[in-house]
Amino acid sequence: MEVDFLLVGQGLAGTVLSHRLLALGQKVMVIDLPGGNQSSRIAAGLYNPITGKKMVKSWNADLLFPEIEPLYTELEELLGTTFLYKKNIYRPFLNIEEQNEWMGKTGDPGFEPYFEKIFSKELYSEVTNPFGGILLKNSGYVDINTLLTVYSGYLTKKNALLEATFEEESLEIGKSGVSYKGISAKGIVYCNGLGAMKSRFFSNLPFAPVKGEILDIIQRFYPGEIINRGVFRITLPNGNQRVGSTYTWHDMDQGSTENAKNELLEKLEKLVPEEVSAIQSHRFGIRPATKDRKPFLGEHPDFPGVYIFNGFGAKGVSLIPYYSNTMVEMLLNGHQPEKEVNIARIKKHNSNF
Structure with a gap:
């Protein structure tokens, strides 16, 4: 069998990247063990533009968030099921100073896409919110378990899913591509979360589970x-x-x-x-988080055709829609990902990679 790309892992990363490639007419084979993807399957799937104790705008929010709901809505329509739940997020203020600070941000155009309303008084008697809180928009959650299960059936119908444990020792790297148990491809992409830590290609990447x-x-x-x-x-x-x-x-x-x-x-x-x-x-x-909290995208420096799309940690639902487009641009057009997420950044600090 000949395909354009082999993808290892059908967690959220492998699901979205394979969808992007299939939508562009590429032929893929996803290798995935049924019952795997534990990290993706138990994740709450929250996407939240204002995060952390200091309630700051999520990293790269202005790039990431316009991609989130369109991508998952597109997948819902393709699969004929519901897994995207668009919901406002209510974040109580801890004190009057925080309330005043956010009142001052209401006119900031950088925050406008994420504000729904600010409350200066208690919104819910059931919640500890004596100073009110902020109601965020462009937020919600994805039922990742439902998405992965239904998408697995979709891949099976397209003869694009090999349900098996990936055995790296059977992977052969050639001058014009890769081959694996009778399947040849232009390249292979490791989307298998912590499984990449056991790979002979990517074990030296600084994952921080x-x-x-x-x-x-x-x-x-x-x-x-x-x-x-x-x-x-x-x-x-x-x-x-x-x-x-x-x-x-x-x-x-x-x-x-x-x-x-x-x-x-x-x-x-x-x-x-x-x-x-x-x-x-x-x-x-x-x-599968990373030490610098940025994902891993790129091609192995010594093995052409061996790629990684991984390391999305707790924010995969937010990061993967945008960066899957970045990865597709690399796979199909050779465009390098930006330095913040490119695995080329690792070589400066890790002579073993």
Whole structure:
């Protein structure tokens, strides 16, 4: 079989990149083990333009956010299913100084695309918000698990999915492309998250995995908005609430932990002090983050045709729509990604790569 590109991994990165390539008439084969993609499948899928304790605009927001909803809407139409939930995010102010600071930003054109409304008084009696808060737009979440499952079926119908463990020792690199178990291609793209850390090509890249845990709970309070300060709280279509997420760089063990559950419940109580009547599920994933918190895009310096599209960490839903276009431009037209995300930046600091 001949294809244009082999893609390793059908997590969110592999899903979106393969869609971009197929839409441009390219032939792809995605290699993916059923039941994998744990990081993508447990992710809450939040896209949020104002982040962090200091409530700053997300990195590259003005480039990233115009691409998010059009891409996922396009995939919804292609697949005939719903997984994009456009929702405002309500972020309570911590003090009067923060309220005043954001009142002053209402006339700033740089923030206008992300402001819906500012409240100077309590919006919800169920939320700890005595100083009011900011209501953000161009935000929401993606049900990544549904997207990956339905898209897997789509690839299968197109004979573009090889359901198997990728065995790198069977990959052959030639002058005009690559071959893998009888499949030849112009190139291969590693979209397989932490799996790339075990690759002989990319094991020296400075990944910095981050473990995250989330809860699905039952709590009486059903706002239309996502409530986000310290933790996020999303009302799901079934009426349950999703709460997350923890971030740890130290505990990389497989499995959810009591410490993370308690941390989430304590932060939730501070934000929404309503009784939690049940915990429906407690899940974990290990995100393929990087040391500089920027993704990895590019071609291996010593092996032409071997590429990586990876390292999106906790913000894959926001980053992948824009950077998948960047990756396509590299694969099809040879355009180099910008320095901030290009793996060429690593060579300056890592002589082994």
